[in-house]
Amino acid sequence: xxxxxxxxxxxxxxxxxxxxxxxxxxxxxxxxxxxxxxxxxxxxxxxxxxxxxxxxxxxxxxxxxxxxxxxxxxxxxxxxxxxxxxxxxxxxxxxxxxxxxxxxxxxxxxxxxxxxxxxxxxxxxxxxxxxxxxxxxxxxxxxxxxxxxxxxxxxxxxxxxxxxxxxxxxxxxxxxxxxxxxxxxxxxxxxxxxxxxxxxxxxxxxxxxxxxxxxxxxxxxxxxxxxxxxxxxxxxxxxxxxxxxxxxxxxxxxxxxxxxxxxxxxxxxxxxxxxxxxxx
Amino acid sequence: xxxxxxxxxxxxxxxxxxxxxxxxxxxxxxxxxxxxxxxxxxxxxxxxxxxxxxxxxxxxxxxxxxxxxxxxxxxxxxxxxxxxxxxxxxxxxxxxxxxxxxxxxxxxxxxxxxxxxxxxxxxxxxxxxxxxxxxxxxxxxxxxxxxxxxxxxxxxxxxxxxxxxxxxxxxxxxxxxxxxxxxxxxxxxxxxxxxxxxxxxxxxxxxxxxxxxxxxxxxxxxxxxxxxxxxxxxxxxxxxxxxxxxxxxxxxxxxxx
Numbered sequence: 001x002x003x004x005x006x007x008x009x010x011x012x013x014x015x016x017x018x019x020x021x022x023x024x025x026x027x028x029x030x031x032x033x034x035x036x037x038x039x040x041x042x043x044x045x046x047x048x049x050x051x052x053x054x055x056x057x058x059x060x061x062x063x064x065x066x067x068x069x070x071x072x073x074x075x076x077x078x079x080x081x082x083x084x085x086x087x088x089x090x091x092x093x094x095x096x097x098x099x100x101x102x103x104x105x106x107x108x109x110x111x112x113x114x115x116x117x118x119x120x121x122x123x124x125x126x127x128x129x130x131x132x133x134x135x136x137x138x139x140x141x142x143x144x145x146x147x148x149x150x151x152x153x154x155x156x157x158x159x160x161x162x163x164x165x166x167x168x169x170x171x172x173x174x175x176x177x178x179x180x181x182x183x184x185x186x187x188x189x190x191x192x193x194x195x196x197x198x199x200x201x202x203x204x205x206x207x208x209x210x211x212x213x214x215x216x217x218x219x220x221x222x223x224x225x226x227x228x229x230x231x232x233x234x235x236x237x238x239x240x241x242x243x244x245x246x247x248x249x250x251x252x253x254x255x256x257x258x259x260x261x262x263x264x265x266x267x268x269x270x271x272x273x274x275x276x277x278x279x280x
Numbered sequence: 281x282x283x284x285x286x287x288x289x290x291x292x293x294x295x296x297x298x299x300x301x302x303x304x305x306x307x308x309x310x311x312x313x314x315x316x317x318x319x320x321x322x323x324x325x326x327x328x329x330x331x332x333x334x335x336x337x338x339x340x341x342x343x344x345x346x347x348x349x350x351x352x353x354x355x356x357x358x359x360x361x362x363x364x365x366x367x368x369x370x371x372x373x374x375x376x377x378x379x380x381x382x383x384x385x386x387x388x389x390x391x392x393x394x395x396x397x398x399x400x401x402x403x404x405x406x407x408x409x410x411x412x413x414x415x416x417x418x419x420x421x422x423x424x425x426x427x428x429x430x431x432x433x434x435x436x437x438x439x440x441x442x443x444x445x446x447x448x449x450x451x452x453x454x455x456x457x458x459x460x461x462x463x464x465x466x467x468x469x470x471x472x473x474x475x476x477x478x479x480x481x482x483x484x485x486x487x488x489x490x491x492x493x494x495x496x497x498x499x500x501x502x503x504x505x506x507x508x509x510x511x512x513x514x515x516x517x518x519x520x521x522x523x524x525x526x527x528x529x530x531x532x533x534x535x536x537x
Binding site: 006007009010011012013014015016017018020021022024025026027028029030031032035077078080081083084085087088094096098099100101102103105106107108109110111112113114115116117118120122124127154157158186187190211214215216217218222231232233235236239248249252255256259263276277278 | 284286287290291293294295297298300301302304305307308311319320321361362364365367368369371372377380381382383384385386387388389390391392393394395397398399401402417418420421424428429432433436453454457478482484485499502503506510514515518521522525526528529530533
């Protein structure tokens with residue numbers, strides 16, 4: 001039976017990548033669940049401790065708040081760029097696209113470093129403001145949520161722009177033209193005709209930014225200066241400072257479950273397949 | 281059409297947002313030429329001392345070299361595995377293949393700290409902590425989703441009748457894959473290779489967990505530099521990386537247009 005043989009040979013192509021992913025990635029991540037329920041002793045003790053801890057609750061609240069504000073910020077700023085790129089054709093359009101994609105390729109570490117240079121106590125922004133005698137003492141622009149948010153929006157913005165851009169490029173202009181020729185103002189035709197068509201792109205962007213922000217580590221750790229403890233940083237503290245594997249793993253499980261819930265709920269509104277598997 | 285307030289809002293808004301995206305990154309440029317030994321704008325004159333420092337410091341150079349060769353090995357492994365995977369799934373295109381595709385992209389969704397914890401515990405058991413092989417393995421797993429997504433994107437334009445024709449003319453499965461499907465996937469493979477290299481070259485959280493002293497990558501040096509003492513050498517390194525990125529992006533844009 002040639003058909004069966006053929007299937008076997010396609011599976012031979014699939015299996016190497018799939019099996020190392022299962023053995024060396026899926027299993028280790030599942031191992032965290034085991035630690036959470038067994039260390040230091042078997043049972044749900046770590047989760048009870050987690051639920052009773054004010055510090056953990058604060059950390060979860062901060063994480064969701066930062067992720068939510070980052071998402072909203074990225075959507076608003078990203079929408080403006082994506083709209084301009086896809087609706088006003090000009091010679092500069094390719095340059096605009098390139099400038100949006102460029103930061104995407106620059107290391108997150110370097111971008112966070114740039115923000116530290118700008119926002120620090122004696123950073124360039126404070127220096128300039130003091131020099132201009134607009135302020136007397138340096139403003140606190142980082143080591144607080146403001147700094148984390150500015151840098152997070154900067155890092156996540158391309159993730160919001162790209163799905164919206166893909167979506168908007170597929171929208172035909174004739175509906176807006178029809179609305180305009182029937183007498184709708186530019187603003188009305190945007191709000192009632194164009195905007196609803198862009199919702200799939202907006203939701204894809206929102207999902208990507210929110211999920212990535214929930215688990216983000218580098219930028220909050222560097223810009224937060226230990227004062228804006230998002231879950232990821234809280235976990236590393238538990239593990240690296242206190243060697244508290246049980247609690248750290250329980251928090252990891254909670255973060256994983258939270259991420260999975262966000263994905264499951266958004267599956268009702270967002271085409272996950274298009275957003276995650278068929279990106280670009 | 282006359283220029284409306286609506287249009288002005290979006291157009292100037294877009295340029296302002298782009299300025300917000302691009303300009304903050306460029307601040308490292310003047311900083312890298314500072315004549316001071318701390319982070320700040322040049323005081324009296326421009327100085328190349330921080331570049332000199334990078335090029336004479338064996339630690340910076342060896343970390344760069346490690347990141348480059350590890351990244352190339354990772355990109356090669358991930359491209360080979362990910363391309364075979366995507367091509368197999370493309371042919372199968374059934375439920376099982378769909379599940380396999382979801383499994384392969386989990387590293388994009390799982391928070392970096394969580395997966396690094398998992399690596400740490402498992403790598404201890406396997407004796408892979410603080411080894412180059414351990415880093416290469418971890419980075420290959422993290423890079424696989426990007427390769428498989430970009431190869432799949434390239435294959436979405438391929439007519440399914442072409443491999444069928446090849447088969448009916450007597451080509452074996454592997455001949456068909458090699459002569460018909462791989463050439464069609466080539467742009468995706470190249471993109472995937474570049475993505476995989478960058479994923480590895482940039483990766484920090486995993487490396488912080490699974491290496492100690494023996495494996496020192498460029499991101500780890502930068503991370504430690506930012507944490508301990510902010511040394512303008514980081515600005516010099518950052519500037520060089522940004523210039524490389526600019527050049528690569530420019531080549532990409534020119535090639536496409």
